Amino acid sequence: QTRQGVVKDGPNQAPKPDHLAILINDALWLVALVVTVYTALALASFTMDYPAWSRSVDVLDQAHNLGGVMGAYLADIAYYLVGLSAWWLVLAAVVLLVKSFHPLSLQPAEPRQYRFLWGAAGMLLLLLASPLLEHMLWRHDLAEALPVGAGGLWGRFLAPVFAPLLGLSGSLIVLLLLMLLGISLLTQVSWLVLVEKLGMQLEWLWLKLVKRPH
Numbered sequence: 001q002t003r004q005g006v007v008k009d010g011p012n013q014a015p016k017p018d019h020l021a022i023l024i025n026d027a028l029w030l031v032a033l034v035v036t037v038y039t040a041l042a043l044a045s046f047t048m049d050y051p052a053w054s055r056s057v058d059v060l061d062q063a064h065n066l067g068g069v070m071g072a073y074l075a076d077i078a079y080y081l082v083g084l085s086a087w088w089l090v091l092a093a094v095v096l097l098v099k100s101f102h103p104l105s106l107q108p109a110e111p112r113q114y115r116f117l118w119g120a121a122g123m124l125l126l127l128l129a130s131p132l133l134e135h136m137l138w139r140h141d142l143a144e145a146l147p148v149g150a151g152g153l154w155g156r157f158l159a160p161v162f163a164p165l166l167g168l169s170g171s172l173i174v175l176l177l178l179m180l181l182g183i184s185l186l187t188q189v190s191w192l193v194l195v196e197k198l199g200m201q202l203e204w205l206w207l208k209l210v211k212r213p214h
Helices: 019-044 068-099 116-138 152-187 191-211
Strands: none
Touching: 019 068, 068 116, 068 152, 116 152
16 A cells, blocks of 8 residues: 655755745835835936925926925935935845845855845945035035035034044045945945956956957
8 A cells, every 4th residue: 555645845945935925025025116216216306496395485387206295305305314315225225125036936056145234234334424425525516406405414514523533535535435335235245356356357358358369
């Protein structure tokens, strides 16, 4: 008599995720994608001619934000606080969307889990350093284009305090280093690895050009 046993997963076989959990994760991912696109459209179509949180103006030509009234207020608050550095939030959202996108048909050989605490630390570094750098470089150029000017409220108050401590050149160097560190933590990609790969590609291209018959 043949006995039918239950086939169990081997030690190297990962358990299959629950179907309901997959649907919920996919739905949340799509919601996050829609929110990210909506925020980017609201920031990109921002104009000082439309009434928002920081001001009240007469709307003559109905210059609406692509995100509507909510988008106008969202962009106004973001630019008011950190200036153009608000776009780092969009970049962070894109990074999270890319890192969290794992099709079931693609199983990486060596999965690398994204560390959200590192990403959050990188985002904080960017929001700390970028508005200050923005205010130091473009405070005159963006004075009338943003609610509080370049760098927003954060850059406007901290840049005059930070710059005298290290001088303009020293402040720019330190802020750039902090931003590079923030980008590295956010994307969790090593700059040294990128430079090494870039060097290898340039070396390969040079060898191809040298060995190319004339």
